[in-house]
Amino acid sequence: VRILEDEIIERIRRRIPSSEGGLLHTGIGHDAAVIRPQRRDWVITCDQFLEGVHFLMEKSPPESVGYKALARATSDLVAMAAQPRVFFMSIVLPEERTGKWLSRMISGMARASKLYGLRLAGGDTARAPEKTGSVALNLTVLGEIPRGRTIGRAGAKPGNSIFVTGVLGGAQLGLELLMAHKALTRNRKLLTAQYYPVLPLDFALWLGRNHPPTAMMDVSDGLSTDLTRLCRASGVGAVVYADKIPTVALPKSLKPPRMDALTLALHGGEDYGLLFTIPPKIAARIPAVFGRTRVTRIGEIVSGSGVKLVSSEGQIAKLRPGGWDHFRKQ
Ligand SMILES: [Mg+2]
16 A cells, blocks of 8 residues: 555655765654754754745746745745755645646755755655645754854944845746736746745855854845844844845836836845845955855944935935735735
8 A cells, every 4th residue: 555645755855855964863764853963053944835825826836836935944044144954844735736746846946955955854744624725835944053153133233334135126026027917938037036036145154254244134025124124133223225226127118007126126025135234344345246146235224223215316215114024904
């Protein structure tokens, strides 16, 4: 008699690196994993990726679901300057997703696991209840770092320069195109940031080792929301300059009224770049491009509270958090 659950686990295990040895002393296939750390700090995060909440089945290729579920969970480790190592996955699947859809989802996840150096250490599978069933992925990701070297959100000081990596608003642009049914082949490239966000892992590790920021986090919910969080955690305010913010280039052919590049960059989520603060003396040592990662200084930390935006004409306005918030009433 075939044990279907074991078959699913085997299919996942064949594709995603899960070998034992070193840190992962005992891996998948036992009742629990054994991790054997060597005088380092462990950085741990968990993240959910739910059909209907984080992705729409009819709008997302299965490869993107697998890739993005793991990438966005890993992003929180990158944001602490930790090296990702192993992950655990709990998965809920409706019957009709256990075939081809699952295989394609796994191949996307395998791509992310190889790109970010992650091995699968264990997990759990369950079938979704009939009719109401939807896909749910639960990922726990562990990373390591030399003791005491993680970077939190609370250390930003007045006078620090504020930097972001990558271009802001690309993922939101992709989402708007998908929702507006403008995902034509012509616009395919514009969906990449939404489907397959690239984490600035090498840059984060370099930065953590050589020029540790006073505060750092990933931009997952939009610059306005995440910079507000960083400022609150540090007990400071911030000023950012509109003409410094790296925005997406909107194709001329595309002009729905809601899309303006600055608004997308300020409030659009899911880019998974880094937001960090650094003393101005060190700021000069931060390269404008690191590998394939663009790094941009967008403003500075000030005393007080709240975030202010300086327009290209020099006008100053409050920048209220306008990014993604699960619990905001519409
Ligand atoms: Mg985060």
